[in-house]
Amino acid sequence: MTAARDYPRIVTPPPGPKARVIVEKQNTWASTSYPKEYPLAIARGERAVVEDVDGNRFLDFMAGIAVASTGYGHPKVVKAVQEAAGKFLHICGSDFYYESFANLCERLAKLAPGSSKKRVFLSNSGTEAVEGAIKLARHSTGRPAIIGFLGAFHGRSYGGLSLTASKAVQRSGFAPFLPEIHHVPYGYRYRCEYCRGEDACTMRCVSWIEQELFTKKVPPDSVAAIFVEPIQGEGGYVVPPAGYLQALRELCDRHGILLVADEVQSGIGRSGKMFACEVAGIDPDLMCLSKGITGGFLPLGATLCSDAIHQEFAGPGRSFFHGHSYTGNPLACAAAVANLEVFDTEDVFGRIHGIAEQHAHRLPQIASHPLVDEVRQIGTIAAIELKAEDTGYFSSLKPRLYKFFLDHDVLLRPLGNVIYVLPPYSITRDQLDHVYDVITEALETIH
Numbered sequence: 140m141t142a143a144r145d146y147p148r149i150v151t152p153p154p155g156p157k158a159r160v161i162v163e164k165q166n167t168w169a170s171t172s173y174p175k176e177y178p179l180a181i182a183r184g185e186r187a188v189v190e191d192v193d194g195n196r197f198l199d200f201m202a203g204i205a206v207a208s209t210g211y212g213h214p215k216v217v218k219a220v221q222e223a224a225g226k227f228l229h230i231c232g233s234d235f236y237y238e239s240f241a242n243l244c245e246r247l248a249k250l251a252p253g254s255s256k257k258r259v260f261l262s263n264s265g266t267e268a269v270e271g272a273i274k275l276a277r278h279s280t281g282r283p284a285i286i287g288f289l290g291a292f293h294g295r296s297y298g299g300l301s302l303t304a305s306k307a308v309q310r311s312g313f314a315p316f317l318p319e320i321h322h323v324p325y326g327y328r329y330r331c332e333y334c335r336g337e338d339a340c341t342m343r344c345v346s347w348i349e350q351e352l353f354t355k356k357v358p359p360d361s362v363a364a365i366f367v368e369p370i371q372g373e374g375g376y377v378v379p380p381a382g383y384l385q386a387l388r389e390l391c392d393r394h395g396i397l398l399v400a401d402e403v404q405s406g407i408g409r410s411g412k413m414f415a416c417e418v419a420g421i422d423p424d425l426m427c428l429s430k431g432i433t434g435g436f437l438p439l440g441a442t443l444c445s446d447a448i449h450q451e452f453a454g455p456g457r458s459f460f461h462g463h464s465y466t467g468n469p470l471a472c473a474a475a476v477a478n479l480e481v482f483d484t485e486d487v488f489g490r491i492h493g494i495a496e497q498h499a500h501r502l503p504q505i506a507s508h509p510l511v512d513e514v515r516q517i518g519t520i521a522a523i524e525l526k527a528e529d530t531g532y533f534s535s536l537k538p539r540l541y542k543f544f545l546d547h548d549v550l551l552r553p554l555g556n557v558i559y560v561l562p563p564y565s566i567t568r569d570q571l572d573h574v575y576d577v578i579t580e581a582l583e584t585i586h
C-alpha cells in the first residue's frame with residue numbers, strides 16, 4: 140500500500156459512495172454518543188497511512204488517540220495476534236496461568252521507573268486501569284479523598300469520570316460522582332493564575348494544595364492519592380514546568396499520600412522516554428497504562444504498583460483486589476509482548492527522537508503565526524494552541540480548518556482550540572514534513 144509514494148490520495152471526495160452507505164447505517168443504528176469528527180469509513184491501515192472504503196488514503200497524525208504506537212498493522216504484532224488466535228481466543232486470566240500473561244507482567248514491571256519491584260494488574264482499557272488504581276489507593280491507605288487536576292482526563296467510567304475535569308460536557312447530566320474527589324489547578328504555565336506573569340514558575344499551584352486545600356478543607360491524612368497525568372493529554376497536551384512532578388512527589392511523601400501517574404496517553408514512548416515520569420525523574424507509587432502498549436489491540440489496560448504497596452494491600456484475608464472476565468486477554472497479551480519487542484528490535488526510540496527533533500525544527504515558525512497563542516512539544520507530541528475559544532473566533536475557524544486538513548489528506552484531531560500532531564512512530568520524515576506544510580498553508584489560507 141505504501142509503495143512508491145501512493146499517499147496521500149483522494150480518489151473521490153469523502154464520504155465517497157461506499158462510505159456514505161456505512162455512515163448512514165451507523166448514524167441510524169449506533170448510539171449518538173460518538174462525536175465522529177470525520178465522515179470517513181476506514182477499510183485498512185498500514186504504518187501511518189489509513190485507507191477508506193472508497194480508496195482514499197490519508198496520513199494519520201492522530202494515531203487513534205495515541206494508540207497506534209508502532210503504526211497500523213505492524214506485521215510482528217499482527218502475526219502474534221494471529222498465532223495467539225489459533226491457540227485459544229479466551230481463557231479467564233483471573234483463573235488460569237499462561238505464558239503471554241506472565242511475560243507481559245514481567246516486561247511491564249521491569250520497564251516501570253524506579254528501583255523497587257513492581258506488580259501488574261491487567262484490565263481492558265485505560266479507564267479500567269484508572270478504576271483499579273482508585274480502588275487500590277483507597278483500599279491500601281484506608282483514606283477516602285483523592286486529588287485530581289482541572290484539565291484532567293481519566294476515562295468515562297464513574298471513577299475515571301469523577302477524576303476527569305477537562306470538558307464539562309463530559310460530566311454533564313451524570314452527577315453525582317464519586318465523593319471526596321477534589322480538583323486543583325494543573326501546572327499549566329501558559330494559563331497559570333498564580334505566576335503566569337512572573338519570569339519563572341513559582342510552584343505556587345503545588346504549595347497551594349498544602350497551604351490552602353489541606354488547611355481549610357481536606358485534611359492531608361484523609362487523602363489516599365494524587366492522580367496526575369505527567370503530560371495532560373485531553374486537557375490540551377499540556378507539558379508541566381520542570382520540577383512540577385518532583386514537587387508533587389515531595390508533597391505526597393510528606394503526607395503519606397500515593398502518587399498515581401496516569402500514563403495511559405503519555406506512556407509507551409510518547410514523551411521520548413518509555414514513560415513521561417522518567418523525563419521528570421520521578422517514581423510514582425502507582426501507574427496506569429493502556430493505549431500504546433499493544434499498538435492497537437484492545438482489550439488491554441494495566442495498573443502497576445510497587446510490591447510493597449501490594450503486600451500491604453493484599454495482606455491476610457485481603458487478597459482479592461479487582462478483576463474482569465477479560466483480564467489479560469491472551470490475544471491482547473500476545474499483541475502487547477510483540478509490540479514492546481518491536482521497540483528493542485527496530486530502534487523505535489531512534490525514530491521517536493527523530494520525530495521529536497523534527498517537531499522542534501518545524502514548530503518555531505508556526506509559533507510566530509498571529510493565529511497561534513502557544514506551541515508545546517515533548518517527544519513525539521506537538522500541540523499548537525490557537526487563539527482562545529472564548530473569543531468566539533476559534534469556533535468559526537475550527538470547521539474550516541479541519542475541512543482543509545481533510546481536503547489535504549491528513550487526519551488531525553480537533554481538541555478544543557488545540558491542533559495536535561501525534562503520529563504513529565512509523566511516520567517518515569517526508570510524511571511529518573507534509574503535515575507541517577499543510578498546517579502552515581491552512582493558517583495562511585484560513586482567517
Ligand SMILES: Cc1ncc(COP(=O)(O)O)c(C=O)c1O
Nearest residue numbers: 264265266292293294372403404
Ligand atoms: C490519560 C488518560 N487516562 C485514561 C483514559 C481512558 O482510556 P480508555 O479510553 O482506554 O478508557 C484516557 C483516554 O484518552 C487518557 O488519555
